[in-house]
Amino acid sequence: MRRTNFFIPTLRDTPKDAQIESHRLMLRAGMIQQASAGIYSWLPLGFRSLKKIEQIVREEQNAAGAQELLMPTLQAADLWKESGRYEDYGKELLRITDRHDRDMLYGPTNEEQITEIFRSHVKSYKALPMNLYHIQWKFRDEVRPRFGVMRGREFLMKDAYSFDLNYRDAVHSYNKMFLAYLKTYERMGLKAIPMMADSGPIGGDMSHEFVILAETGESAVFYQRDWFEDKNLSALEEAANLQNLVDGYLSKYAATDEKHDPLKCPIDEKDLISTRGIEVGHIFYFGTKYSEALGAKITGPDGDEAPVHMGSYGVGVSRLVGAIIEASHDEKGIVWPEAVSPFRVGLVNIKSDDKKCVEVCEDVYSSFNETKLDILYDDRDERAGAKLNDMDLIGLPWQVIVGPRGIKSGRVELKNRRSGTTEDLPIETLKQRFLTT
Amino acid sequence: MRRTNFFIPTLRDTPKDAQIESHRLMLRAGMIQQASAGIYSWLPLGFRSLKKIEQIVREEQNAAGAQELLMPTLQAADLWKESGRYEDYGKELLRITDRHDRDMLYGPTNEEQITEIFRSHVKSYKALPMNLYHIQWKFRDEVRPRFGVMRGREFLMKDAYSFDLNYRDAVHSYNKMFLAYLKTYERMGLKAIPMMADSGPIGGDMSHEFVILAETGESAVFYQRDWFEDKNLSALEEAANLQNLVDGYLSKYAATDEKHDPLKCPIDEKDLISTRGIEVGHIFYFGTKYSEALGAKITGPDGDEAPVHMGSYGVGVSRLVGAIIEASHDEKGIVWPEAVSPFRVGLVNIKSDDKKCVEVCEDVYSSFNETKLDILYDDRDERAGAKLNDMDLIGLPWQVIVGPRGIKSGRVELKNRRSGTTEDLPIETLKQRFLTT
Numbered sequence: 074m075r076r077t078n079f080f081i082p083t084l085r086d087t088p089k090d091a092q093i094e095s096h097r098l099m100l101r102a103g104m105i106q107q108a109s110a111g112i113y114s115w116l117p118l119g120f121r122s123l124k125k126i127e128q129i130v131r132e133e134q135n136a137a138g139a140q141e142l143l144m145p146t147l148q149a150a151d152l153w154k155e156s157g158r159y160e161d162y163g164k165e166l167l168r169i170t171d172r173h174d175r176d177m178l179y180g181p182t183n184e185e186q187i188t189e190i191f192r193s194h195v196k197s198y199k200a201l202p203m204n205l206y207h208i209q210w211k212f213r214d215e216v217r218p219r220f221g222v223m224r225g226r227e228f229l230m231k232d233a234y235s236f237d238l239n240y241r242d243a244v245h246s247y248n249k250m251f252l253a254y255l256k257t258y259e260r261m262g263l264k265a266i267p268m269m270a271d272s273g274p275i276g277g278d279m280s281h282e283f284v285i286l287a288e289t290g291e292s293a294v295f296y297q298r299d300w301f302e303d304k305n306l307s308a309l310e311e312a313a314n315l316q317n318l319v320d321g322y323l324s325k326y327a328a329t330d331e332k333h334d335p336l337k338c339p340i341d342e343k344d345l346i347s348t349r350g351i352e353v354g355h356i357f358y359f360g361t362k363y364s365e366a367l368g369a370k371i372t373g374p375d376g377d378e379a380p381v382h383m384g385s386y387g388v389g390v391s392r393l394v395g396a397i398i399e400a401s402h403d404e405k406g407i408v409w410p411e412a413v414s415p416f417r418v419g420l421v422n423i424k425s426d427d428k429k430c431v432e433v434c435e436d437v438y439s440s441f442n443e444t445k446l447d448i449l450y451d452d453r454d455e456r457a458g459a460k461l462n463d464m465d466l467i468g469l470p471w472q473v474i475v476g477p478r479g480i481k482s483g484r485v486e487l488k489n490r491r492s493g494t495t496e497d498l499p500i501e502t503l504k505q506r507f508l509t510t
Numbered sequence: 511m512r513r514t515n516f517f518i519p520t521l522r523d524t525p526k527d528a529q530i531e532s533h534r535l536m537l538r539a540g541m542i543q544q545a546s547a548g549i550y551s552w553l554p555l556g557f558r559s560l561k562k563i564e565q566i567v568r569e570e571q572n573a574a575g576a577q578e579l580l581m582p583t584l585q586a587a588d589l590w591k592e593s594g595r596y597e598d599y600g601k602e603l604l605r606i607t608d609r610h611d612r613d614m615l616y617g618p619t620n621e622e623q624i625t626e627i628f629r630s631h632v633k634s635y636k637a638l639p640m641n642l643y644h645i646q647w648k649f650r651d652e653v654r655p656r657f658g659v660m661r662g663r664e665f666l667m668k669d670a671y672s673f674d675l676n677y678r679d680a681v682h683s684y685n686k687m688f689l690a691y692l693k694t695y696e697r698m699g700l701k702a703i704p705m706m707a708d709s710g711p712i713g714g715d716m717s718h719e720f721v722i723l724a725e726t727g728e729s730a731v732f733y734q735r736d737w738f739e740d741k742n743l744s745a746l747e748e749a750a751n752l753q754n755l756v757d758g759y760l761s762k763y764a765a766t767d768e769k770h771d772p773l774k775c776p777i778d779e780k781d782l783i784s785t786r787g788i789e790v791g792h793i794f795y796f797g798t799k800y801s802e803a804l805g806a807k808i809t810g811p812d813g814d815e816a817p818v819h820m821g822s823y824g825v826g827v828s829r830l831v832g833a834i835i836e837a838s839h840d841e842k843g844i845v846w847p848e849a850v851s852p853f854r855v856g857l858v859n860i861k862s863d864d865k866k867c868v869e870v871c872e873d874v875y876s877s878f879n880e881t882k883l884d885i886l887y888d889d890r891d892e893r894a895g896a897k898l899n900d901m902d903l904i905g906l907p908w909q910v911i912v913g914p915r916g917i918k919s920g921r922v923e924l925k926n927r928r929s930g931t932t933e934d935l936p937i938e939t940l941k942q943r944f945l946t947t
Binding site: 112114123141143146147149169171205 | 515516517519540543545546547549550551552553554556557560575577578579580581582583584585586588601602604606608609612614616623626627630631632637640642647649651653663664
């Protein structure tokens with residue numbers, strides 16, 4: 074993509090009302106624009122990262138055997154009255170009345186709706202296990218939205234729902250999601266700790282939050298000092314026994330504020346780290362809470378009818394964009410992990426009125442485009458300093474810098490955004506490096 | 511995908527409350543489920559077609575130089591009060607009050623919001639032309655929602671917005687979208703006629719609806735008998751002069767009911783066809799209507815400030831799923847055009863307890879999967895008749911039918927859903943046919 078054809082309204086000044094770094098950086102890098110309190114438009118640069126994150130989530134859900142569908146944003150209030158949550162949910166539930174005075178709501182989550190789909194069609198255990206998910210916009214009418222997309226009102230979430238015959242099978246489904254979540258975050262370059270968590274308005278007996286550590290995180294978290302030792306995600310691939318693997322991850326202490334009780338904590342205070350974290354996922358097993366309320370029953374192999382066992386599994390897709398930046402930035406700007414960067418490579422012509430420089434840039438740009446390699450070419454007629462600062466701000470993992478001195482000997486500079494290290498490379502070597510991987 | 515792992519709740523009985531064939535077929539094929547009046551969940555099969563249609567729309571928008579972003583579903587009412595549409599829009603606008611008693615609305619369209627994004631950042635003609643689009647759920651509170659996803663309340667729409675310095679440039683942007691739309695529909699296997707149309711609540715001087723012909727279409731349309739002659743879309747690729755091409759498409763008469771005046775119609779009655787059609791897209795040039803109201807001004811080359819010229823361009827993505835089925839079905843079920851079919855090939859084992867048949871199916875299935883060819887394998891333990899009827903109902907373009915008689919001589923049956931013709935093919939020939947194209 075040429076920068077002159079790509080709308081990235083970067084800001085020079087730091088926005089005053091943004092309290093945390095990810096929010097400031099997303100505004101400064103022209104990724105988002107506030108539409109109203111806690112509601113954002115995703116400008117083209119931000120949209121690309123959002124889509125890459127969504128796609129990783131989707132691929133790992135599919136790989137774990139979940140099936141994608143799509144439920145609407147607005148729901149009839151009736152089902153929520155059936156489950157009892159219409160009254161319970163409080164003011165975060167955005168209640169709406171349509172032109173015929175029917176009560177509706179903007180879904181903050183979809184347990185009722187998916188249970189209604191399930192109960193309409195599935196009657197026998199033979200269709201189980203089943204896991205249905207969607208990636209859809211949700212709304213929670215936060216009293217004080219803040220931290221940009223990290224605690225917005227309208228947000229994109231992946232929510233999956235598992236259906237099983239009994240507790241044992243339901244735990245197996247839970248474990249599959251548990252491990253799929255670990256893989257999902259790892260692909261995004263994040264270290265997420267699954268922590269014992271409170272189940273809140275979803276309800277249920279078993280619940281884990283996936284938390285990434287960040288000093289600016291919204292909540293206090295606690296974990297065992299050596300938690301990150303001996304964690305080998307590649308072992309997941311050969312998982313013979315899911316339960317063993319999950320147990321391995323849960324063998325060391327980690328809990329959110331709500332679940333952590335200093336008096337009952339099983340580990341010594343000197344081994345406990347108390348810090349802050351950002352929740353990037355939350356999974357629940359809640360058994361028959363919704364299936365009983367809504368009458369979603371299945372016939373088992375013995376011919377008896379019983380409510381189906383359910384769990385639900387959320388990933389905050391739009392929140393992850395902020396969370397990743399919160400975990401990965403420096404004083405110059407964002408430092409994208411490669412898998413979720415809006416573009417993989419940025420190309421900067423530091424002398425845009427030099428004919429040879431333009432030629433080299435065009436050549437590199439078209440080679441990269443031919444192989445569909447994500448590249449953003451800053452072809453603007455701007456000062457070199459402004460372009461380089463912008464590139465650091467938007468934080469693409471690799472920068473190819475083309476200047477008159479280098480190209481005299483057929484070389485360009487390749488800069489790694491994270492380490493800051495640069496290499497002088499012959500143009501052909503540069504192409505080979507990227508185009509063969 | 512194995513049918514036993516893929517949730518397709520087909521119905522035997524024809525749903526009573528569905529008035530048109532596409533709605534009946536979508537329900538019977540397990541593509542959608544009604545959530546409440548005019549609001550649908552997209553079950554896995556329907557979701558796949560929806561996503562394929564969305565992707566074609568996206569690719570053609572990108573190819574025409576439009577940039578994708580994403581605006582939220584809920585908007586603050588303020589901007590709509592600025593433009594004057596908050597009062598004008600009537601009861602189809604779903605008005606919402608949040609917990610702080612702020613007036614909001616579920617966007618039925620986004621002219622105000624995109625103008626606000628534009629005016630915040632763009633001040634100079636140098637950034638033009640610019641075309642920004644998004645694919646997002648919209649809501650129109652129809653008084654009597656009907657025809658399934660064709661006239662629902664919550665619907666997925668692509669809407670693009672062009673920004674230009676003056677009328678001449680704006681017409682060029684309009685023409686680019688005009689031609690992109692023709693390509694978009696052609697890729698979906700549809701013949702869409704651009705018709706002179708009324709601009710309704712969007713406003714503006716120039717407007718075309720893209721209409722596909724169907725007897726069950728919601729509105730009356732009129733077009734010249736020989737309209738489809740000499741239309742050569744491949745010529746679009748070499749478009750030297752956009753205006754000439756567009757003029758070619760508009761040289762023969764075609765108009766919607768609102769625009770057609772029998773007394774002023776320029777062509778003879780005997781050359782006029784009067785039929786019904788389904789609107790699948792609508793484009794508008796409305797000049798400075800919104801930029802004036804919202805103060806979106808740009809400085810031209812002469813240094814003078816003036817409101818920017820705008821157009822907007824909508825494609826009904828979710829409605830297209832219904833429209834395509836309305837235009838392409840028979841008495842047995844849906845007949846998908848290949849590009850938008852949920853899967854390209856269906857594989858049916860007509861004797862699921864026959865070990866050899868299972869082996870052949872597994873072999874074909876894994877070969878197709880390896881090359882990422884979309885295939886749905888009906889591996890259920892069901893009667894052959896039920897499976898074949900289901901395949902016809904869901905309407906995948908190709909069916910591979912495996913039975914004991916054929917495989918004795920190493921052959922399977924390949925059926926074309928549209929023509930109904932079948933061929934007996936050696937298994938290797940089948941693979942080559944699909945895997946090399």
